[in-house]
Amino acid sequence: MKVTIDGQAVPGVRWGSTYIPVVPGEHVVTAVQGGPGKIPARAVVPVVAGQVTQIYFRAPLFGRGPRKLCIGTLGPVAPTVEDIRRERRYRLYLLSFTMPMMVVMTLLSIYLLYHA
Incomplete structure (x- = not known):
């Protein structure tokens, strides 16, 4: 799985909880499972100073096929x-x-x- 925050790749991301320190403010987070050509899920995440903000990534239904089935979801609510x-x-x-x-x-x- 590959994750970027504000266009910068985040190394060492794995399935499960991963703590990534960032400065307060809004950040554009993208996550994608798989290799080249996969469509990343995208979310704008507000981060408040001194708090932990959790976001969840759900892998897409399929690796190939109709666009809406090949994009994972990324957001503040766990599936x-x-x-x-x-x-x-x-x-x-x-x-x-x-x-x-x-x-x-x-x-x-x-x-x-x-x-x-």
Whole structure:
């Protein structure tokens, strides 16, 4: 996972809690999971002097596909168990639709290849 604060890469970030000291004020935080070409999640985070500000990153549903499914979320509220369950159901729903369509498209391509 890669994290930047105000455009500067933050080294040593890992899954779980990571303490990153910053000066008070608003900071633009981006987080992305994966390699080049991935779309980072972005949030403007206000930091108050003498306080700890927690933000949470949730990985995207898919690594590739429609843009809204390939961006993680970044914000002040941790995902709930229900949020995670809803995402899993949505992922299964998409897979249950896309897998048969991929099979149909493959079979159609093979048919057209040999019968055209």
